[in-house]
Amino acid sequence: MIDPVALPGKPTSASRTTLSHIMTANETNLLGTVHGGVIMKLVDDAAGAVAGRHSGGPAVTASMDEMVFLLPVRVGDLVHVHAQCNWTGRTSMEIGVRVMAERWNESTPAQQVGSAYLVFAAVDAEGDPRPVPPVVPETERDRRRFQEAQIRRTHRLARRRAILELRGKHPDE
Numbered sequence: 001m002i003d004p005v006a007l008p009g010k011p012t013s014a015s016r017t018t019l020s021h022i023m024t025a026n027e028t029n030l031l032g033t034v035h036g037g038v039i040m041k042l043v044d045d046a047a048g049a050v051a052g053r054h055s056g057g058p059a060v061t062a063s064m065d066e067m068v069f070l071l072p073v074r075v076g077d078l079v080h081v082h083a084q085c086n087w088t089g090r091t092s093m094e095i096g097v098r099v100m101a102e103r104w105n106e107s108t109p110a111q112q113v114g115s116a117y118l119v120f121a122a123v124d125a126e127g128d129p130r131p132v133p134p135v136v137p138e139t140e141r142d143r144r145r146f147q148e149a150q151i152r153r154t155h156r157l158a159r160r161r162a163i164l165e166l167r168g169k170h171p172d173e
């Protein structure tokens with residue numbers, strides 16, 4: 001096993017990615033606005049590109065949390081999905097995603113319509129977790145996001161442990 005400490009750090013900007021897409025009538029829900037699942041797919045795609053770039057190889061989605069939809073997305077909106085690596089562990093990375101939308105044919109400012117945090121695990125050819133380079137935050141905002149990601153990580157682990165402990169007390173269910 002490679003010691004992750006031995007892997008050189010990689011700056012946040014090296015893998016930061018934006019995925020843009022114009023929404024069409026094929027992507028609507030019964031209300032006529034864009035289906036949330038379509039946005040989630042774009043979020044997963046953009047985050048996956050960042051995870052692959054940061055880790056230098058394949059990476060799989062381990063979890064997605066705090067997916068927030070702030071405003072409806074409409075047919076004809078040009079959606080920009082901005083993603084960056086907020087935090088790295090030994091084999092996992094938290095990718096933060098911000099979703100912006102603007103009318104495709106107007107020069108009005110883009111509005112934030114959603115956000116999400118995803119954990120990706122870098123995997124080898126057998127699908128087993130492999131070490132990732134430590135992310136090197138470059139700006140004050142990157143450093144704040146790193147610290148916030150660490151808080152989310154602590155909460156995810158604590159929540160999982162607490163639920164497993166509780167289930168251990170109900171083995172016959």
Ligand SMILES: CC(C)(COP(=O)(O)OP(=O)(O)OC[C@H]1O[C@@H](n2cnc3c(N)ncnc32)[C@H](O)[C@@H]1OP(=O)(O)O)[C@@H](O)C(=O)NCCC(=O)NCCS
Nearest residue numbers: 060061062063088089090091092093119121123127129156
């Ligand atoms: C994600 C996966 C590789 C983890 O494998 P595992 O055998 O549980 O390995 P580990 O427990 O060592 O976890 C690997 C890393 O992922 C993190 N991780 C695993 N499950 C997680 C979860 N539910 N939430 C957050 N992080 C998670 C671990 O904390 C660990 O991070 P670290 O090394 O930085 O500390 C495995 O569960 C998997 O392949 N899942 C399917 C992924 C997939 O197919 N996604 C696409 C959806 S169709």
